[in-house]
Amino acid sequence: MEQTFIRILLSTGVDNYVATHDWVWPVCEIIHFFGMFMLIGSVGLVDLRILGVAKGIPIKSLERYVPLGVIGLALNLTTGLIFVGGNPVGGPQEYLHNLAFQIKMALILIAGLNVIAFYVFGIARAADATPAEGDAPMSAKFVAGLSLLLWFSVILFGRYIMYNDTLLNVLGL
Amino acid sequence: MIEAIQNSAYATWVRESPSFWAYTWILSLHAMGLAIVVGINSIVALRLLGFTPEIKINSLRKLLPWMYLGFTINAFSGLSLLAANAQNDLHNWMFFVKLSMIALAMVNLEFTKANVFNDPAVINNTGVPASAKKFALLSLLFWSLAICAGRLTEYPAFVQAWFGF
Numbered sequence: 405m406e407q408t409f410i411r412i413l414l415s416t417g418v419d420n421y422v423a424t425h426d427w428v429w430p431v432c433e434i435i436h437f438f439g440m441f442m443l444i445g446s447v448g449l450v451d452l453r454i455l456g457v458a459k460g461i462p463i464k465s466l467e468r469y470v471p472l473g474v475i476g477l478a479l480n481l482t483t484g485l486i487f488v489g490g491n492p493v494g495g496p497q498e499y500l501h502n503l504a505f506q507i508k509m510a511l512i513l514i515a516g517l518n519v520i521a522f523y524v525f526g527i528a529r530a531a532d533a534t535p536a537e538g539d540a541p542m543s544a545k546f547v548a549g550l551s552l553l554l555w556f557s558v559i560l561f562g563r564y565i566m567y568n569d570t571l572l573n574v575l576g577l
Numbered sequence: 578m579i580e581a582i583q584n585s586a587y588a589t590w591v592r593e594s595p596s597f598w599a600y601t602w603i604l605s606l607h608a609m610g611l612a613i614v615v616g617i618n619s620i621v622a623l624r625l626l627g628f629t630p631e632i633k634i635n636s637l638r639k640l641l642p643w644m645y646l647g648f649t650i651n652a653f654s655g656l657s658l659l660a661a662n663a664q665n666d667l668h669n670w671m672f673f674v675k676l677s678m679i680a681l682a683m684v685n686l687e688f689t690k691a692n693v694f695n696d697p698a699v700i701n702n703t704g705v706p707a708s709a710k711k712f713a714l715l716s717l718l719f720w721s722l723a724i725c726a727g728r729l730t731e732y733p734a735f736v737q738a739w740f741g742f
Contacts, residue, residue: 427739430732437724440608445616457643460636465629469620536636556609563605574597
């Protein structure tokens with residue numbers, strides 16, 4: 405599966421493009437940070453409000469900014485694929501075998517499942533029904549707290565990708 | 578003096594300690610603080626620009642302390658990273674562009690508070706000053722440029738090749 409993924413990724417010629425265009429990596433880094441704050445600003449703010457911060461703002465209104473976070477996530481998946489495919493040192497394998505990267509991807513997956521649970525189990529509907537000054541239900545607070553923890557951990561392990569040796573050392577691996 | 582700061586026990590610990598809580602953790606805090614400040618600023622700015630009019634602007638005031646929290650996290654993490662890398666950062670002009678943009682963004686925030694959030698019409702939910710949109714656009718501009726310059730601080734060779742210095 406890993407070989408198939410790498411073959412498809414490299415068939416786009418992304419590795420060659422990154423290697424011959426010095427602006428691609430820094431520009432993608434900038435976009436990756438824009439995607440990050442778009443996601444944290446929208447989804448993270450809904451989470452904060454559900455947890456009881458800034459009562460007076462209707463949860464349902466804040467949720468209208470979530471598409472911005474989805475755009476941010478899409479930007480980051482795209483630039484992320486460019487980083488993995490265009491990695492000048494060690495190629496895609498270097499990322500795929502990097503523990504911090506693996507943890508980051510697993511956390512993004514769990515965060516995605518958390519969002520699905522939020523909508524599928526009717527938690528979102530209950531949270532939306534909360535009055536502007538009101539307290540969200542406990543189930544929504546649990547999902548929101550988990551969401552914040554997951555997304556900030558994604559940032560943490562994202563930064564650790566470049567310092568994977570430190571992580572391995574701390575974990576005794 | 579710069580050398581003394583970089584060689585101090587704290588700066589050396591930040592830079593070289595194998596501890597989980599040293600360099601990478603502080604670098605992560607810096608990204609988290611950025612996401613908090615700029616993320617919240619974006620939503621506040623979009624509201625001031627006219628999106629989601631059902632949200633009372635006065636209710637956004639409660640988000641300001643969270644922006645200051647993000648800013649404070651980044652002031653401290655930033656100073657730690659600067660101490661660890663003082664000689665490189667202080668010879669990197671893009672680093673000063675970044676600092677200037679952050680200063681402009683924070684001054685703009687104070688103007689936004691004085692002219693928008695402290696406006697009696699905003700407090701009483703009866704109107705919004707026309708200047709609100711201008712402050713919102715400036716905040717988006719300054720923070721965006723701060724991120725661009727901050728990221729480019731890490732690529733001095735690329736900056737040299739494209740900007741000529």
